[in-house]
Amino acid sequence: MELSVIGRGIFEEEIVSGSRREERAVKALGDMFKEVADWVKTFDTPVVSWVEEECLIEANERVFKCSILPPGVDFEVEGRMVTNIRQALLVEEPVLLLGVRGWGLILNRVLQRVSDGRLKAVIIYDPLSDSYKREVVSGSSGLSLHTGSPFPIPVVSVRKSDVRDLLQTASGCRIRIYGRARLVRDAVGRTLVAGVNGRGELEVHASAHHDHWFNGVYDDLIGLEALLGLARRLRGAGNTANVTIISFTAREFGSPILPSWYWSWGSRFFTETLESKGHIDKVVANITIDNLTGSTLRASYHPFLFKCVKEVKGAGVVDEGLRFLPYLDSYSYLHRGVPSVALHNQPEHLMRGHLDHQEGSHFENTVVNLVDVSMRLVSCLSKLEDYDLEPVSNMLTSYAESEARYLAGKIMLMLNSVKGFRRRASVLQEFSPTIISYQPKLEINYGLLEDLNTILKAIEAIERNNYGGFLVEDLDDGPLIDVYVDEYTRDTVARVLREVFKHRVRLHLAKSNKVVARILGVEV
Structure with missing residues (x-):
């Protein structure tokens, strides 16, 4: 199978919602969908964008590259490096070095536990992978969809391979961490919406997202490839419901109010707009494709959609019931009363988080399987006369x-x-x-x-x-x-x-x- 998105430079660069790079990527994606869909348009979303320019750690005349965790902005701090909280109590202006595995919520819980008001900064690394990490860090202790704030001190990541040298170089001396990054308020994120016309008035929505940290292959370029493949299959299928295919902005970050529930702002705003216009009543179900790290394909779903999920379980799909839906764009639909099924490998993503290198290269088979499973779901959903109780x-x-x-x-x-x-x-x-x-x-x-x-x-x-x-x-x-x-x-x-x-x-x-x-x- 020939891939259209994976391997193309504009998509494998980091894409932050509201950025010029996102604008170029959405245009390129729109051109692809114009070849396979009946109509294509963009949907503007108010977002806060974020730009990283530089991150350096200086220790004893040596310089180490680092990566800022969003939504961190310009900073310059000095202090002495420690590796645990007990040490931090014994030195002035401590900078904590911390090994953390997993995604943003895990990191945020760890940061809340170690932050005591004395720390000048936190340096994190992934103990199992020689990668920079990119997770959104929040100053809020709990999860909320309401207004939040950034973490009060800088948080940066380094590669595991630099940790030993950094510890040895920083021993007995002060270090300096310098970062340049900025938030861009009043930016505009762009969601791409395409349609394949079918029969009747009802719609099935199939969605992924194009914004991503680092190269984004698993999160979520594979999802975009699957949507393109689904559109090609639908054009020749006939006898299905109208299918709206969506690539969301602001999945990873972008809400203007910086809530601690920082993900899926683009889909929340989109579904809220649909509801305000009365259009959401036409949506029978949503299919979300996201977080496909590894080779396992899992399905999480609303109980009303069990009958259709049952038809694809024989295709090597692991049945997860309702688990993991809140972590994905599917939750935005559920929150508006639209049943959703998500195709994912979320457990692997929760353990891994966002790293700057990809593991594996056999994407074609995953995409082919996703297209087949998605097509079977669309066919089943198109036949529903009402939800199964x-x-x-x-x-x-x-x-x-x-x-x-x-x-x-x-x-x-x-x-x-x-x-x-x-x-x-x-x-x-x-x-x-x-x-x-x-x-x-x-x-x-x-x-x-x-x-x-x-x-x-x-x-x-x-x-x-x-x-x-x-x-x-x-x-x-x-x-x-x-x-x-x-x-x-x-x-x-x-x-x-x-x-x-x-x-x-x-x-x-x-x-x-x-x-x-x-x-x-x-x-x-």
Whole structure:
């Protein structure tokens, strides 16, 4: 298979939303889609852009190259290098050298733990790869879609191969870190939108993104190749729904308010605009392709789409259920009540993060498989007359023996009483919170009654004598669990959490009354 994007210089350079390089890349991508789609246009998005110009570490007359972590801006600091927090307490103006593996949220949690107000800067490196890292660092302690701030001190990365020399050279002397970078406010990011016309009024959206850190092969040039291949297949297929193909801007960074939930701003703004214009009612489902590090292809999906995902599981696709959806552009659609399926290898990306070199070179087979799986999904979604309720019913049966059994039955009754894609999706969205767990494990989950599910899992863990901190938030409603458990508090905490479970059930039941009234057209 001949590749159109991978290997072309304009795409394999770092592309930041709102930059001139993005403008040139979107134009080149648009020219490619004009050959395979029925129409092509761009969608402007307000963004903050970021430009890195230089990063250097000077130690004992030697100079080491570094890479600034966004959204860091111009800085010049001096201090003494230390390798742990205990050492930092013993020296003036410490600069912490830290080995960190993984993506941005992992790094941010680590930085929050080590930042004590005394550090002048943090230098990070990947302990398993000789690469610079590029992750967005935030000054906020938790995840939020609201206004945030940058990390208060400079954070830069170096290659693993430079760490030993840097430590030896900096021993016994002060170092200087110099960086030039800037934020560009009021910039414009460009999302590319192309369409392959089909039958009827409804649409299936298939999306990837073109902005990326470093060379972006896995995140997400492979996704762009797959979208081009999908468009070629659709032109000759016929008998499918209208398919809108989208390459988003500002997937990695770009929200003007710098929230700690820094990813997927481009798709959030796009879906919000669709909803404000009433156009989102036409969208049956979204297919997101992203984060394809490694050879494994995984599918995460809304339960309404289980029937279609089941048809592609035989193609070597790992079934992940609802897991990982909040990390991807699929979540922007879910947040607006549109079911989504994501094709990805997110677990590998979470462990790896953004590095400046690619691993492997067999991209063609991955692209071919993605095109085939995407085409089969589009064909199945085009045949849907309404969303399948059986997977939701199966999920709700787990509450049959709990205090939530009446709530579960009421949700199914509401779903059965409404017809049509949008109405069923909007009902289920009302009871599908986004839950962020910071302890004992950092993860984000979205799904039907996910708050209740999380509380039950915490109770089970405590009853298995898993002690320690439990810190969990509801993205919209705030704190859900914040306790420390040991052998003395085990039974009391478990009892309190059961009461919290009952309280959340009552909140959902109150909401269900409003949903029923809306269905019946009655004001409450």
